Amino acid sequence: MIDAWEPRPVPTVTPETEPFWSAAADGRFLVRECPDCGLVYHYPSALCPDCFADAEWREATGAATVYSFAIHRHLEFWPDDDLPAVFAYVELEEGPRVITNVVGCPAEDVEVGMAVDARFVPTATDDVAVPVFVPADD
Template sequence: MSWEPRPVPSVTPETAPYWEAAADGTLLLRRCPDCELTFYYPRARCPDCLGDDVEWVEADGTGTVYAHTSTETVAAWPEEDLPLVLAYVELTEGPRMLTALQGCDPDAIEIGTSVAVTFVPTATDDVSIPVFEPIDDD
């Protein structure tokens, strides 16, 4: 699967490490050493204490479905990638991430379904899109 023709995110100096890591198959989160909050989406200040000494940490890449929805029709979305399943995934580290689920039957997804990150490449070498797939709890 290729990401295009879907929009590719704009890379800023603040988010460049996140997108470069994703292109290498790693999910990064931000962590504040002052209040110990791990958070997503990437930003320069902690959303809790507003500290600016935040650091990048590698995420485990797993979590559970917190909420989800699906649709059969999306303008400009590749037909072969429908239905589109959107979900909030609660990562093992705590933050929730809005993402797409792939490789699944939308009717089989439930709150609490275990998922793991995978990355969809784009035409831009230093940007890949993190999406999630269901995994067995074994």
């Protein structure tokens, strides 16, 4: 249980991205890996953005560091009691920089370079969850 907005609105799920969201509902963060050029990437587009090969799925560890972040004080489509909200890029251990939220700590405590771990926030749909990140245990 994380102290953050839930259930989140259900994002648009397509056949191309469904495995990503359903894995999140199982507590796993999937990235794409290209069998030809080796690129590990996100978002999970079916074809590798570097070489157009058919990509495979790979489970990431969920360990990441904060690459950058911004603090929303007001946000029309966000519940007031979950503000301020930290909009962030985190860099996964596997490489890709991923847009997410850092939750589970005061917004003022978030710093570039801090270690974070993936968590998964439920949506109104059982087979879709939204990955977010919390400060890593020391």
